[in-house]
Amino acid sequence: MKRRDLIKGIGGGLAVAGLSACSGADPSGEVKESSKAKTHKWTMVTTWPKNFPGVGIGAERIAKLITQNSGGRITVQVYASGELVPAMEVMTAVSDGSAQMGHGAAYYWKGKAAAAQFFAAVPFGMNAQEMNGWLYYGGGLELWREVYEPFGVLPHPGGNTGTQMGGWFNKEINSLEDLKGLKMRIPGLGGEILKRAGGIPVLLPGGEIFTALQTGTIDATEWIGPYNDLAFGLHQAAKYYYYPGWHEPGTVLECMVNKAAYEELSEDLQGIVDTAISSVNSEMLAEYTARNAEALRSLKTEHNIVPRPYPEDVIKRLKELREEVIAETIAADPMSARVYESFNKFQQDVAAYHEVSERAFYKTRDL
Numbered sequence: 001m002k003r004r005d006l007i008k009g010i011g012g013g014l015a016v017a018g019l020s021a022c023s024g025a026d027p028s029g030e031v032k033e034s035s036k037a038k039t040h041k042w043t044m045v046t047t048w049p050k051n052f053p054g055v056g057i058g059a060e061r062i063a064k065l066i067t068q069n070s071g072g073r074i075t076v077q078v079y080a081s082g083e084l085v086p087a088m089e090v091m092t093a094v095s096d097g098s099a100q101m102g103h104g105a106a107y108y109w110k111g112k113a114a115a116a117q118f119f120a121a122v123p124f125g126m127n128a129q130e131m132n133g134w135l136y137y138g139g140g141l142e143l144w145r146e147v148y149e150p151f152g153v154l155p156h157p158g159g160n161t162g163t164q165m166g167g168w169f170n171k172e173i174n175s176l177e178d179l180k181g182l183k184m185r186i187p188g189l190g191g192e193i194l195k196r197a198g199g200i201p202v203l204l205p206g207g208e209i210f211t212a213l214q215t216g217t218i219d220a221t222e223w224i225g226p227y228n229d230l231a232f233g234l235h236q237a238a239k240y241y242y243y244p245g246w247h248e249p250g251t252v253l254e255c256m257v258n259k260a261a262y263e264e265l266s267e268d269l270q271g272i273v274d275t276a277i278s279s280v281n282s283e284m285l286a287e288y289t290a291r292n293a294e295a296l297r298s299l300k301t302e303h304n305i306v307p308r309p310y311p312e313d314v315i316k317r318l319k320e321l322r323e324e325v326i327a328e329t330i331a332a333d334p335m336s337a338r339v340y341e342s343f344n345k346f347q348q349d350v351a352a353y354h355e356v357s358e359r360a361f362y363k364t365r366d367l
């Protein structure tokens with residue numbers, strides 16, 4: 001199935017129902033003209049600080065593409081975290097229709113639906129390329145839509161950061177002991193794993209991280225990668241920068257659309273919305289690939305940051321704890337079990353393929 005067909009297949013049936021509900025008549029040329037003339041004033045709320053590089057700019061770009069490509073028939077006004085609603089209220093705002101769109105990351109909503117976390121990042125799970133494969137062609141997106149169905153929200157992959165960094169720490173991490181009592185900003189399943197390792201996970205939106213780290217409210221934080229970490233100045237608040245982001249191997253950002261608002265759109269406008277989002281989903285990964293490389297160089301050469309790998313025994317223990325966390329999450333929630341089954345099956349398949357392709361190629365390139 002082609003990707004466009006998949007997107008259309010998911011939203012398409014609803015679109016037809018929405019149109020005939022609006023017009024109450026057969027889809028004659030006249031109805032089409034009147035639906036084409038209709039304009040929509042939309043609001044997008046986000047979990048990101050204003051104009052934040054990468055994720056925030058990506059959200060702005062989706063809005064701009066929709067407004068521009070619809071010739072102004074839909075205008076989308078973007079609000080940063082806290083402007084209309086706090087970051088952690090974004091999904092609620094899209095669900096209750098006070099905003100028609102939202103941009104964030106699905107693990108922020110684990111309190112509403114535990115299964116949501118699997119669509120953002122799974123520790124030791126799939127990277128960006130693999131997540132896109134699963135979501136678009138491996139059944140992931142259909143499951144994601146099913147998880148959000150009760151909220152009246154249509155989720156889309158709305159960007160990807162690529163493999164993140166392990167995070168910034170105010171002390172060296174030499175052994176598991178060093179994680180005990182460590183207060184770290186780390187969301188989702190990664191936070192649960194840290195908790196089992198004796199740490200204290202804290203969920204803070206991006207805009208509060210720097211101050212929390214600088215004032216010692218937290219001892220460590222992960223955020224995204226060099227591009228965004230440098231933009232926040234995290235290197236000025238902690239000096240130990242660890243890799244890799246075992247907890248976020250290829251984080252999927254999400255763009256949510258209020259389902260009722262989407263159904264009010266004519267089919268061509270629905271296509272414009274879908275295409276704008278999927279286009280930014282790809283562009284953002286390209287931006288992160290380019291900008292992370294530049295920012296890493298800058299952190300090393302201009303700010304004397306020496307990134308260091310997590311000790312292997314720490315990583316091994318975190319991976320064991322990951323199995324416990326996943327087992328408990330899926331035992332407690334049947335939907336999480338279904339989502340993880342699909343996720344895991346895809347990961348096994350793609351890992352076998354990437355063993356002889358991506359991984360084998362990296363090794364070859366380094367010879």
Ligand code: CA
Nearest residue numbers: 222223224248
């Ligand atoms: Ca992160």
